[in-house]
Amino acid sequence: MQPRARLPAVAVAALAAALAAATFSAASRAAGGPPRAAAAEVTSLRDGEGRDLTVGQCMICHSVEYIPANAPAMDRAAWQKTIQKMKDRFGAPITDGDAKQILDYLSANYSGKSS
Amino acid sequence: MTALTRREALLAAAGFIAAGARGQENGPAVSSGGDAVLAALPGKDPLIQRAFRPPNFETPLADLVPLYTGNAVFFVRYHLPVIPRVDAASWRLQVEGPSAQRSFALSLPELKGNFPRVSLAAVNQCSGNRRGLFSPRVPGVQWGNGAMGNALWTGVRLRDVLHKAGVAADALEVVFNGADSAVLPATPDFVKSLPIDRALDESTLIAFEMNGQPLPHWNGAPARLVVPGWTGTYWMKHLTNIRIQPAPFAGFWMKSAYRIPTGAFPTVRFVSQETPETTPITEMLVNSLITSPTPAARLRRGEPAQLAGKAWDGGPGIAAVEVSVDGRHSWREATLARELGRFAWREFQLALDTSRAGPLEIAVRARSRNGATQPETLTFNAAGYHDNRVQTVRVEVS
Numbered sequence: 001m002q003p004r005a006r007l008p009a010v011a012v013a014a015l016a017a018a019l020a021a022a023t024f025s026a027a028s029r030a031a032g033g034p035p036r037a038a039a040a041e042v043t044s045l046r047d048g049e050g051r052d053l054t055v056g057q058c059m060i061c062h063s064v065e066y067i068p069a070n071a072p073a074m075d076r077a078a079w080q081k082t083i084q085k086m087k088d089r090f091g092a093p094i095t096d097g098d099a100k101q102i103l104d105y106l107s108a109n110y111s112g113k114s115s
Numbered sequence: 116m117t118a119l120t121r122r123e124a125l126l127a128a129a130g131f132i133a134a135g136a137r138g139q140e141n142g143p144a145v146s147s148g149g150d151a152v153l154a155a156l157p158g159k160d161p162l163i164q165r166a167f168r169p170p171n172f173e174t175p176l177a178d179l180v181p182l183y184t185g186n187a188v189f190f191v192r193y194h195l196p197v198i199p200r201v202d203a204a205s206w207r208l209q210v211e212g213p214s215a216q217r218s219f220a221l222s223l224p225e226l227k228g229n230f231p232r233v234s235l236a237a238v239n240q241c242s243g244n245r246r247g248l249f250s251p252r253v254p255g256v257q258w259g260n261g262a263m264g265n266a267l268w269t270g271v272r273l274r275d276v277l278h279k280a281g282v283a284a285d286a287l288e289v290v291f292n293g294a295d296s297a298v299l300p301a302t303p304d305f306v307k308s309l310p311i312d313r314a315l316d317e318s319t320l321i322a323f324e325m326n327g328q329p330l331p332h333w334n335g336a337p338a339r340l341v342v343p344g345w346t347g348t349y350w351m352k353h354l355t356n357i358r359i360q361p362a363p364f365a366g367f368w369m370k371s372a373y374r375i376p377t378g379a380f381p382t383v384r385f386v387s388q389e390t391p392e393t394t395p396i397t398e399m400l401v402n403s404l405i406t407s408p409t410p411a412a413r414l415r416r417g418e419p420a421q422l423a424g425k426a427w428d429g430g431p432g433i434a435a436v437e438v439s440v441d442g443r444h445s446w447r448e449a450t451l452a453r454e455l456g457r458f459a460w461r462e463f464q465l466a467l468d469t470s471r472a473g474p475l476e477i478a479v480r481a482r483s484r485n486g487a488t489q490p491e492t493l494t495f496n497a498a499g500y501h502d503n504r505v506q507t508v509r510v511e512v513s
Contacts, residue, residue, distance in 0.1 A: 039154035063168040073252035091301020
């Protein structure tokens with residue numbers, strides 16, 4: 001049970017990294033040209049209902065750039081499968097209620113699969 | 116041909132120049148998905164950042180031009196986010212298991228000093244290299260061409276270490292674990308196995324050097340497995356534990372991940388892990404990469420221009436690389452450079468005919484010594500593995 005107790009600390013660290021990355025990203029764009037610098041955590045998901053919950057849950061284990069990167073392969077059914085995999089196979093502590101909100105957010109904002 | 120600066124070539128590989136050519140000022144599009152950026156991990160040069168955590172960084176095309184891929188630009192691929200900086204002085208490699216007659220631990224000086232040292236050039240290619248080029252698109256790290264590299268690996272033979280333990284007659288698989296780990300206790304640790312015969316193959320190494328230098332942190336320091344001819348998933352980084360056992364290893368990363376449809380590809384079988392539906396990915400397929408000209412290049416009419424690239428396979432070695440510039444009606448053999456070994460990539464080149472202005476489509480297909488060649492079409496599989504289609508590049512002669 002001790003590892004569970006560490007979770008909030010991890011999430012806090014991840015959010016701190018998120019803020020740092022957002023600052024870097026803005027500075028880079030202001031300087032012009034493509035971003036190129038020390039590697040940093042990418043955290044800027046699209047605005048939308050459920051975004052903060054999605055960022056908070058997903059970033060326990062991975063940076064959220066996986067989400068836009070995978071959008072072209074995803075639709076609602078694929079996101080449903082992915083969230084289920086994160087829960088069942090990787091042990092993500094996502095409640096059913098949260099899973100529904102995350103699914104709604106990802107489906108609405110990152111479903112790029114051509115049908 | 117217009118010579119690209121390294122920076123331009125890096126940017127072209129990441130999709131930035133293409134985006135600029137379409138007149139997009141903001142939000143450069145990347146053909147293989149996401150807003151990939153060039154970014155440097157500590158100790159690394161800027162690479163294409165596919166994901167920060169766990170770190171997945173791709174080698175830009177320009178850095179795949181040298182015969183040996185540099186340690187600072189070699190691709191980085193992790194599954195789990197907790198990656199300790201392993202202290203070489205206190206590191207130990209534990210060798211054990213129900214099919215080991217003896218258990219022992221090796222320090223780094225013992226690993227280096229107690230077994231014959233071997234150097235071998237080999238391609239390390241991620242199973243999912245080119246996944247981002249799949250059609251239809253499939254989930255996973257959206258790699259372009261650069262989840263691969265060619266290096267000179269120095270270490271000791273795994274079989275010498277296994278023989279020191281004593282391999283029992285019932286040994287079926289050898290299981291490998293590394294120092295990386297998950298955040299959540301319920302997440303399966305990244306653990307892989309090999310069939311006993313592949314583990315005992317003379318080419319399978321425990322490497323501690325890459326291109327004559329100690330392994331970089333991001334590529335598995337202080338020691339990693341090298342399984343020439345097999346995809347990168349088996350090349351366990353930060354190796355800490357080797358277990359010889361009489362039963363198939365049942366972990367997630369063998370039973371559920373890194374699997375292909377049974378019988379879909381002409382590669383060696385991993386029988387103890389096979390089901391009627393799926394089987395573990397094993398060897399790399401015969402494949403090639405065009406490094407020059409790049410898609411952004413403009414060739415000048417009447418001026419000399421070279422086609423250049425690399426070809427590799429799962430171990431038979433490259434017999435020929437064929438090139439077509441007439442829509443695949445006729446094929447000419449490119450010149451092959453000397454062979455570094457059957458597991459290394461082999462360089463090819465061919466002078467291009469630039470006498471006519473207009474578009475020039477160049478198609479390249481490598482042929483292995485076992486007769487296998489690159490196909491025109493993708494054998495679709497849900498995990499996005501084994502894209503070894505005929506390679507093409509379209510350039511403009513003007």
